[in-house]
Amino acid sequence: MKISTRLSLAATLLALAACQKQEDTIKIGLAGVQTGTDAAIGTAPINGSKLAIEEWNAKGGVLGKRIEAVVRDDEGKPKTANAVAQELVSAGVVAVVGHFNSGCSVPASEIYDQAGIVQVTPASTNPKLTERGFQRTFRACGRDDQQGIVAAGFLRDSLKTEIVAVLNDKTAYGQGISEVFKKTFEGKGGKVPVFEGVASEEKDLRGVIANIVKSGATAVYWGGMFVQGGVLYNQLREAGFKGALVGGDGLFDNEFHKTTQGKADSVFLTFGPDFNSLPSAQGFLKSYRAKYGPEGSYSIYGYDATNALLAAIQKAGTTDGAKVAAALRSQSWKTLAGEIAFDAKGDLKSAGYVMWTAKGGKFVPR
């Protein structure tokens, strides 16, 4: 009897302690790909988010409480993303900054929506994410329909290309962006004789390259990521193909230049304007590099998304998902990328894409 009383007392105390601990912090989930070939590009926004959270904590946290980052790796796989989303929800996060891959963000968003928590993706560009009427899903970057249009316009109008071969990696991102590109490019009177998908783990692309060479295409549009993109570039040149390789934001990582030895020429991609050279971003970049090494293309997006989210929680005065979402929509937010504001769908009101090109082992605005 005595023992059981003591035990239950201990249990109650423990439970109380647990409760108290829970109420002391506000948990923010950070999810994205951190292993596999996308690891380099996917870890960058997570590090950006971590930095934002640290800065908020240094200033006293949000709603008077310390912010705790709960980081999860979805391995870039939709199935793992579902499991990760459920884990985050049961860990009691009040909002999530993530995921990276569109193929992960789309299924995970359903879980967050049902749990009533806000999701802000720093990098998923597939339009579907914000097209399903979810009130708590936000996107702090551009969309593939904007991206594909800019790329198609560039190839058709600036480079005067007539025939383009379109490849994608069969993911939600790759397929989405290459379909938009194909539609726009054909709408402008161009021809797309090759429109094919290769599995994202496939690194011997010589089969499809033989089809491209045979088709008479003078440029290749790649809807996919940078590792396969680099391999594609090398193998295209190996096959004697001299035309341009054009891609989307997935191509934007320094690892691309390692694979192509910094010698890539006539490689173009669509990405947001160059924020890293803005004077306002220099402080962020300095502390980022000190902590995590060289920044990635999406570091700044993770940082901005997290700052906007935390500011919205502060403004809402609560962690209730619906109220935070309303607060996020209610005004524009000052970020490193300038003033950003979300529309009714949860997309950025103005997200411009510009063309970047590879030069001397780096991507620079064209």
Added chain:
Amino acid sequence: MLQVLINGLARGSVYALVALGYTMVYGILGMINFAHGEVFMLGMFGAVFGIGLCTTLFGSHLVLNLVLGLVLAVAFASGWGWANERIAYRKLRGANLLAPLSSAIGLSIVLQNFVMLAVTKGKVDFPHYYSDTLTKTFWTIGSARVTLLQIVMFASTGILCLGLWWLIQKTRMGTALRATAQDRTAAALMGIPVDKTISRTFVLGSALAAVAGMMVGMYQGVLAFDSGYAVGLKAFTAAVLGGIGNIPGAVLGGFVIGLAEDLTSSTLGSDWKQTTGFVILILVLVLRPRGILGERVSDKV
């Protein structure tokens, strides 16, 4: 068309080399070594590290470092193959067949995660200095191109297959190997060191996988901890297709799958590439349950 055949044969030669490892282990133990794809992946990493080491030690000698890198890769992967057998299979030799099967799958997960945690979560580039000479030297036949690397791949697969045939048919070790495959108990009674012979089979299969790994490392240019999965799966399919346990069958199966994949991407489009190998496998297994050249029945797994 010629280009498609060249690409398909190059792919097939890799599948053939890896399939040999599956089929030899099956032939002797009657189990599928699911960690074999991982040994292939370790061979890739072994080659990159070996070449890196040689470059540091001897400077950038192209041929010398490639050869030494290959030797180190083979030694590294063979060591793993030998260790895998000692760690995961030997203790389970008398056990129910599902036991070594599960430990093989477990081992494959352990090895992948080991490389992921110990080496890198992302990708590694094969040293360009070495792969470039092989991929950028090419000859033109009509409208098709064949690179030096592709020729090296055909040649080394051919030489290794002949060497393996000679080893198995003409040497004492080969006789021991065949005897162990036929009847382990009888072989032991005849004074054949069964455990040693089995270890040698693993070492031999792993060495072939390492050669394939190094060539694929150069052929693709990049490698990662999960690079062994896809090739392992295709090579396993190739081994079953040719008739598992049958050595010429594995080579034939490898070339059939490699060619089928590239022919599919040139006719139906590369979206269908992954499917054809398996469609062929199903058709062959329906019509010839023992595989194309099969002798042994795969009734165990």
